[in-house]
Amino acid sequence: MAILVDGETRILVQGITGHTGANLAARMRDEGSPLVAGVSPGRPGGRMADAPVFASCSEAVAVTGANASFVCVPARSALDAVIEAVAAGLRTIVVYAEGVPVHDAVFMSAYGEARGARILGPNSAGCISPGQANLSDLNERLLVPGPVGIVSKSGTLTYEVIAELNGLGLGQSTVACLGGDPVVGTSHADVLKMFDADAATEAVVLIGEIGGRSELDAAEVVAQMRKPVVAYIAGLHAPAGKRMGHAGALLGSADENVPGKRAALAQAGASVVPDLLGIAEAVANALTPPRSEEARRTERQ
Amino acid sequence: MDLLEHQGKALLRRYGIPVPDGSLWPERPNAPGGYVVKAQVAAGGRGKAGGIHFAEDSAAADALARGLLDRKIGGHRVDAILIERRLDIRREDYLAVALDRDRRCLTLVHALGGGVEVESLPPEALTRVPVDPLIRLRDFHIARVLEAAKVEGETRRAYGEVVRALYRLVVAEDATLAEVNPLALTADGGVIAADAKVTLDDNARFRRDTPDDGDAQAAAASTLEQSLRATGAVGVEVDPDGDVVAVVSGAGLMMATLDLLVERGHKVRAVVDLGGTVLAGGEVLARVFAAVAAAGPRLTLLNAFMQTALCDEFARMLVQAQEMSPLRGRVVIRLKGRQADEGRRLLVERGFQVHEDLVPALDGLADAARGR
Numbered sequence: 001m002a003i004l005v006d007g008e009t010r011i012l013v014q015g016i017t018g019h020t021g022a023n024l025a026a027r028m029r030d031e032g033s034p035l036v037a038g039v040s041p042g043r044p045g046g047r048m049a050d051a052p053v054f055a056s057c058s059e060a061v062a063v064t065g066a067n068a069s070f071v072c073v074p075a076r077s078a079l080d081a082v083i084e085a086v087a088a089g090l091r092t093i094v095v096y097a098e099g100v101p102v103h104d105a106v107f108m109s110a111y112g113e114a115r116g117a118r119i120l121g122p123n124s125a126g127c128i129s130p131g132q133a134n135l136s137d138l139n140e141r142l143l144v145p146g147p148v149g150i151v152s153k154s155g156t157l158t159y160e161v162i163a164e165l166n167g168l169g170l171g172q173s174t175v176a177c178l179g180g181d182p183v184v185g186t187s188h189a190d191v192l193k194m195f196d197a198d199a200a201t202e203a204v205v206l207i208g209e210i211g212g213r214s215e216l217d218a219a220e221v222v223a224q225m226r227k228p229v230v231a232y233i234a235g236l237h238a239p240a241g242k243r244m245g246h247a248g249a250l251l252g253s254a255d256e257n258v259p260g261k262r263a264a265l266a267q268a269g270a271s272v273v274p275d276l277l278g279i280a281e282a283v284a285n286a287l288t289p290p291r292s293e294e295a296r297r298t299e300r301q
Numbered sequence: 302m303d304l305l306e307h308q309g310k311a312l313l314r315r316y317g318i319p320v321p322d323g324s325l326w327p328e329r330p331n332a333p334g335g336y337v338v339k340a341q342v343a344a345g346g347r348g349k350a351g352g353i354h355f356a357e358d359s360a361a362a363d364a365l366a367r368g369l370l371d372r373k374i375g376g377h378r379v380d381a382i383l384i385e386r387r388l389d390i391r392r393e394d395y396l397a398v399a400l401d402r403d404r405r406c407l408t409l410v411h412a413l414g415g416g417v418e419v420e421s422l423p424p425e426a427l428t429r430v431p432v433d434p435l436i437r438l439r440d441f442h443i444a445r446v447l448e449a450a451k452v453e454g455e456t457r458r459a460y461g462e463v464v465r466a467l468y469r470l471v472v473a474e475d476a477t478l479a480e481v482n483p484l485a486l487t488a489d490g491g492v493i494a495a496d497a498k499v500t501l502d503d504n505a506r507f508r509r510d511t512p513d514d515g516d517a518q519a520a521a522a523s524t525l526e527q528s529l530r531a532t533g534a535v536g537v538e539v540d541p542d543g544d545v546v547a548v549v550s551g552a553g554l555m556m557a558t559l560d561l562l563v564e565r566g567h568k569v570r571a572v573v574d575l576g577g578t579v580l581a582g583g584e585v586l587a588r589v590f591a592a593v594a595a596a597g598p599r600l601t602l603l604n605a606f607m608q609t610a611l612c613d614e615f616a617r618m619l620v621q622a623q624e625m626s627p628l629r630g631r632v633v634i635r636l637k638g639r640q641a642d643e644g645r646r647l648l649v650e651r652g653f654q655v656h657e658d659l660v661p662a663l664d665g666l667a668d669a670a671r672g673r
Contacts, residue, residue, distance in 0.1 A: 076507055098576075101475055101505035102400060103434075109405045110434045139608040139639060154553020159606045159638070160659070180552055182402040209556055213403040234556035237539070237563040245535045245552025245574035247504075248402065253420075275564060276557040277660065 002129035002174045003149070003194040003201070004092055004118065005068060009133035010036045012066035012090065014073055014081050016053055017043045020096070021072035024137060025049035031141075033134040036064040057088035068092040068135050070126060078122060079104035086117045094135050095121030095179070098247075105183040112185055119185025123247070125155025125177035138162075138175065146171015148283055149195040151188055152207035153178045153214075153246065157234065157276070161205055164280035170287070173200040178214070180246025188218035196225045203228045203286050205279055206270065208261055210235035211250045215261040222268035228286035229270040232279050233261045302501045305341045307383045309479075309497030316470040318463050318481075319493045323385035326366040329359055332386035336362040339383045344375025345418060352379070355387060388493060393483030394450060395419055395427075398467050400477040407432050407471060409464065411446045415483035438468045452486075459492040475505030525571055528592040532585055535574040536592070543570035545666070546598040548589070550575050550605035558604050561663060567670065570598050579610045583621030591626040599630045602666050604659065607638035616644035620651050631669040635662035 011028060015021040016038025028035040029049040037060040038048045044055035054060040057069070069085045071078060075097040085093050086108075093112065100122035112119040120127055126136025130143035137155065142162055148170050152158045155177045162172060176191045178184050188206055195201045206222075206229055208215035215233060222229050235244055235251075236258040243250050251257055255264070266272045271282050304312065310320040321337075322330035329336070336359070340352035347353055352374040356362035366382045373379070395415035401408045409430040412422055419427070428449035430442050443464050452460045463484065471479050478500040485495040501509070529536030535552070539559065545567045549555040555574045562569050573593065578585050593601060605615060616636065634655045636644050641657065648655045654669075656662040 075504065099504045101508075102402075102477055102502050103472065103475055103505070106400070106405050106407070107434050114435060137609050142608060152553070154551060155608075156549075156551025156606060157553030157557055159608055160554060160557070163606075163637070183400070183405050185405075187403075207553070209553065217403065232557075234553060234560060236560045237569075238556060238559065239537065239539050242537045243535075244537060244556050244572075245576070249552065249556065275561060277561070 001198055001200045002132055003191070003198050004120075004127040004174055004176055005129050005133035005135045007132050009068050009092070009135065010034050010064065010066045011133065011135055012037045012039060012057065012060050012064070012069045013051075014039045014057065014069055014071045014085065016040055016048045016051070016072070018072060022048060024070065024072060025051065027139075028134060031134055033140065037066045057084045057090065061088045061090065066090065068133070069094070070135055071095045071097070073097065075099040075101070075122070079108055082108040082119065083111060086112050086115050091117055092127070092135065093117055093119045094124055094126040095119060095185070096124065096126065096137065098123045098181075100181065102181070102183050105181060105185075109183065109185040120176065121179040121181070121184055123181040124179035124184065125158070127174060127176040129174045130172055136175070136177065143175065144171035145173075147173060147200070147202035147287070149173045149198065149201040149204045150175040150207070151178065151191040151195070151204065152176070153180050153209055153248070154207065154234075157207055160276060161207065161279050164277065165283060168280050168284050170280065170283055173198065180248055182212060182248035187214045189214070189221045192218055192221040192225060192229070196227055201227065203230065203283050205283060206231040206265070208233045209246065209249050210238055210244070210257055211248050211252055212256060216255060216264050219264035219268040219270070222265060222270045229265075230279055230282040230286060231262070231265045231270040231272045232276060233258045233265075234276070302503055303343045304499040304501065305343060305381065306339060306497055307341055307381065309499035310494065312470060312474065312499055313467075313479075313481075313494050313497050316466040318466045318470075319491060320497070321385040321388055321493060321495065323383055326382040326384050327363070329362065329384045330386050334389070335387040337385045337387050338362050338365040338369065339385065340369050340372070340374045340379040341381035341383055342374045342377035342379055344377050347374060350375045388485050388495060389488040390483075390485045390495070391488050392486040393495070394486070395422070395482045396446070396464065396467065396484045397478065397480040397482070398471045399480070401431065404431055406434055407468070409442060409446050409468070411449050413450070419480075419482065432468070437472075438465065456486065456490055456492060459490075463492050463494070475502045475509060476500060477502050525592060525596050528595070529573060529589065532578060532588045532592065533581060534576055534578045534589050536571055537573075538571050539569045541570070543568040544599040545569050545602065545670075546571050546573065546593050546596060546600075547602045547604060548573040548575060548593060550579055550607050552576070554604065554606060558602070561659075562602070565663060565667060567666070570596055575605075579605070579607060579615055583618040583625065586618045586622035587625035590622050590628050594626065594629050597629070600666060600669055601628050601630060601632045602662065603632065603634045603636075604662065605634075605636050605638070610639075612636055612638045612641035612644035613647065616647040620647065623651070633662055633666045633669060635659055
């Protein structure tokens with residue numbers, strides 16, 4: 001098993017005839033990811049990356065049984081595309097575009113939630129369960145199947161963590177990128193609950209950043225979790241009043257900065273690492289079963 | 302984009318919210334009861350900083366305005382002054398429609414006793430009414446604000462209309478905040494927006510007919526930030542005395558790289574998120590380099606870990622950019638990801654110091670900082 005995407009996932013790419021959509025679809029095909037359809041309202045018919053291209057999501061769903069969508073359309077078209085995907089019954093939807101108006105993000109999140117769809121983004125790199133399905137812009141070759149779940153806002157920061165984990169022989173169950181915008185459809189807390197219930201995940205890496213309360217809400221979930229959580233929060237030295245590349249990464253109230261989030265997560269029982277490079281080692285430690293009192297006594301003798 | 306008070310009030314007026322008679326100095330409204338003279342700067346605490354004054358007559362108002370012009374209030378130079386008719390205020394409230402990013406909705410925010418910074422009010426003094434975007438604003442939402450405001454009769458009706466209009470403005474103009482602080486209840490029963498702070502969503506520019514002039518945030522950006530923005534990259538000025546610039550292949554990694562550098566004792570001048578420019582070709586990257594070089598850093602760290610763009614293509618862009626507009630000082634490159642072996646080979650050939658992993662790159666930068 002895994003979360004968000006797994007062996008049952010059938011992928012649809014909205015905007016498949018665009019430059020980015022075409023590239024991602026070709027990569028999904030090359031990786032053997034379950035791409036079943038494309039949608040292009042302006043250019044239906046024909047095939048892209050071996051997948052049939054439809055005029056609408058509902059048609060694509062009816063013909064191919066697609067249940068997950070990678071929305072690869074320009075920011076100003078994202079709202080309509082996501083509403084169409086939700087209305088067509090797609091269950092997991094990644095919104096890739098950066099620069100989506102925030103009111104559009106608010107509406108798509110509310111509509112998706114009401115209809116039982118899971119939306120990642122806007123400005124999300126997507127989600128991937130290696131060996132099962134890749135609904136992301138991450139290169140599957142970077143990942144190794146294994147027991148570690150990763151939830152992060154950023155895509156580029158997960159590359160670093162994945163590479164470090166691989167170096168210690170620790171593979172990944174699912175990597176979920178939430179998106180760097182102020183309003184996104186899925187929060188850290190939502191994904192933590194899924195990881196805790198997932199049989200394939202034994203430990204979770206939470207990567208957060210300054211701004212917003214997603215990591216603070218996550219701390220409340222961490223306190224209830226059975227699985228170990230290793231947390232890193234980026235932006236300790238971000239200057240006040242500046243957006244740090246992500247529209248949502250802006251210092252807000254005091255508890256939304258790095259010390260505030262670190263403290264909340266540590267108090268909830270997460271292993272909080274101060275620096276990106278310490279994450280993999282902390283996961284390895286968390287996964288090593290603690291030695292029993294008896295074993296330690298034997299060792300001392 | 303943060304609007305100045307007079308721009309915000311013009312918007313409020315368009316949506317039917319009463320605002321005091323006023324105009325930009327040297328024009329003046331007719332005000333037998335006296336004037337308020339207000340510096341138009343996008344800074345909080347304007348009153349305390351000496352940006353708001355009262356005048357009995359037009360001569361005094363003119364004198365105050367002349368005194369404010371070109372002064373600095375809260376770090377911003379005053380180049381516009383709003384002159385308004387003074388109100389006979391009986392009570393001041395706080396009213397806002399604000400985006401709640403974590404609850405993913407707009408929220409009505411109300412407090413009795415406005416005029417102070419809302420952050421300074423205890424949380425229990427605030428009434429927050431979240432509005433589900435699927436049902437939009439309904440009478441029951443407004444009723445909760447009106448109960449908190451304890452208003453009756455004609456004032457209640459007028460107050461409710463202000464709440465309704467403010468919400469309509471936020472939705473129609475793609476605002477993330479419309480704050481009226483204070484909302485004035487006047488002696489003659491009026492409900493009037495005595496101040497206005499409106500923030501518009503830059504991402505929604507394409508569907509707004511309001512012209513985008515006087516963007517206070519853009520004006521506050523540094524030269525480095527402005528010249529980088531023109532290339533499509535994002536620059537963040539960190540420490541004007543710093544001597545290291547880090548150019549990074551993504552926003553999250555940029556923040557983490559800044560943290561690593563500062564923790565290792567470097568003084569960082571600025572960090573740059575290349576974003577989509579990693580795919581934009583050597584000429585665009587050369588413009589990024591020109592902007593970075595103009596800041597004159599002693600050391601530049603290029604940290605790229607790429608899975609979408611190809612590292613060898615990026616290396617070729619980098620070589621071209623360095624020919625067109627060289628980075629000066631010591632340059633340390635970290636290049637990892639798709640086809641990175643070939644990319645690193647190309648860069649080593651050109652004499653760059655290149656590493657695959659972050660730790661050796663950081664060590665290399667530390668050596669360079671010590672002059673080794």
